[in-house]
Amino acid sequence: MRIKNGPEQAITAKPIQHKDATFVRENGKVHIYGSEGADQMDVKKGKNPGQVEVTINGQKYHMSEKELAGATFHGRGGNDSLALGKGVSRDTVAWDPGKGRDTFSYDLPTSVPGGAGDKFVRKETRRTETSEN
Numbered sequence: 001m002r003i004k005n006g007p008e009q010a011i012t013a014k015p016i017q018h019k020d021a022t023f024v025r026e027n028g029k030v031h032i033y034g035s036e037g038a039d040q041m042d043v044k045k046g047k048n049p050g051q052v053e054v055t056i057n058g059q060k061y062h063m064s065e066k067e068l069a070g071a072t073f074h075g076r077g078g079n080d081s082l083a084l085g086k087g088v089s090r091d092t093v094a095w096d097p098g099k100g101r102d103t104f105s106y107d108l109p110t111s112v113p114g115g116a117g118d119k120f121v122r123k124e125t126r127r128t129e130t131s132e133n
Helices: none
Strands: 003-006 008-011 022-028 029-034 040-045 051-056 058-066 071-075 083-086 093-096 102-108 111-113 119-121 126-132
Touching: 083 093
Parallel strands: 029 071, 040 083, 071 093, 083 102
Antiparallel strands: 003 008, 003 058, 022 029, 040 051, 051 058, 102 126, 111 119
């Protein structure tokens, strides 16, 4: 797994410990652990095709969409937030909120199949789930 830290650094990780997060690659899966405090985690499409940008508490990291697929975000302690940007599927990642009042927000498909091949358009296009432990 390669995680870019800023525009010029590239870090090969297994695991990488940062002040705000730990990135671990285990059995081909990526686990991203927040701190014991409140964490803001954001995932959005990267500038390059096939890339995503993961921001944790203001620190940006880049990885491929393939590396992100099946990733688990662990909030740990504090009131954490994971927000998936436009084009990042909710089915791509798993969210383990941990203790605290945590939120997970993501986009919904704007249309979904209906009966007899019809489609209906959702009025709600963004959903936020909240858990409290």
